[in-house]
Amino acid sequence: MHLRVILPVLGDSLVEAVRAEVAHWAAPGTRFDVVTLARGTASIESEYDEALAGPGILERVAEAVEDGVDGVFVDCFGDPAVPAAREIAGFPVVGGFEPAVLTALSLGERVGVLTVLPNVVPMLRSLARRHGVETRLGAIEVVNVPVLGLDGEGEALVELLAARGREAVARGQADVLVLGCTGMLGVAEAVRARLADGGAPVPVVDPTAAAVTWLERAHRLGLRPSRTTYLEPPAKHRVP
Known part of the structure; x- marks a missing residue:
């Protein structure tokens, strides 16, 4: 399984700590990478922060789709942009x-x-x-x-x-x-x-433990987000 961890913050100061934590919980055979945002906030502690982080999160999810990953963990307890991410991804996406x-x-x-x-x-x-x-x-x-x-x-x-x-x-x-x-x-x-x-x-x-093991279980069971809930967005002009 290839897991993408999206740390929805600016900067790399937390990356090594997150990488170590995910490695602790990931099963043998699960490979993963950790990415941060090109735009957003230093941390998410309000609805305002979450709204600002959303476009950057979805940008990373779109990259994960292109990279053929098997699941995405948006590494924040507030589940920022998770429902939107499920609409554009054909694989499981969870927050914390x-x-x-x-x-x-x-x-x-x-x-x-x-x-x-x-x-x-x-x-x-x-x-x-x-x-x-x-x-x-x-x-x-x-x-x-x-x-x-x-x-x-x-x-x-x-x-x-x-x-x-x-x-x-x-x-x-x-x-x-x-x-x-x-x-x-x-x-x-x-x-x-x-x-x-x-x-x-x-x-x-x-x-983090719950999210990583949840994604591994979904992958093992061959489960994906329901397309009757998370429909693909209609084609139209958008400025991301």
């Missing part, structure tokens, strides 16, 4: 939200999300409504760390995530927790262990 939350729903009744900033909470609620899972989405807790600041938090980030997760579980608003930013790299197991030690033995879903 859908595979992570749907995985979490198979592990417990109420799903809690641990995310970065208050700005993204309405976006995640909107995604939950789109996917029809809003009644099972409980707490959305924020750690008040911007995406570009996550890498420097280390142990402090693990403690923040565990503290917010513990509060959500204690209030009965989470039976499963999802890391609500794909920039929270390599901390899911540590957060789960910290929660278990503190009396909250709940699963913690890593969105």
Whole structure:
């Protein structure tokens, strides 16, 4: 399988960390590459950021079509431009939200999300409504760390995530927790262990892991986006 990871940001500062994380989760035989955007934003933390990143994401998806890849992971929990990408791609395309939350729903009744900033909470609620899972989405807790600041938090980030997760579980608003930013790299197991030690033995879903394994499974099963939902766009003049 050939997987294309679209990191929907400007610049290459996050590429090596993302490459290492995807390599950790990818199965033997899965080859992948990581690309960033030629136009867009430094990170996606608002609807405005998402709208600005959309054209750059779709440009990279069109390149993936030309390159004959088998699947695309748009590496952002907000699933930016994913429905549009499915219209122009004949292969599976996912972001971070859908595979992570749907995985979490198979592990417990109420799903809690641990995310970065208050700005993204309405976006995640909107995604939950789109996917029809809003009644099972409980707490959305924020750690008040911007995406570009996550890498420097280390142990402090693990403690923040565990503290917010513990509060959500204690209030009965989470039976499963999802890391609500794909920039929270390599901390899911540590957060789960910290929660278990503190009396909250709940699963913690890593969105990168969920996305990569979701795409691998779809490829193995020979599944593609439905053309009765994601119809090819009508031919017309466009200025990309």
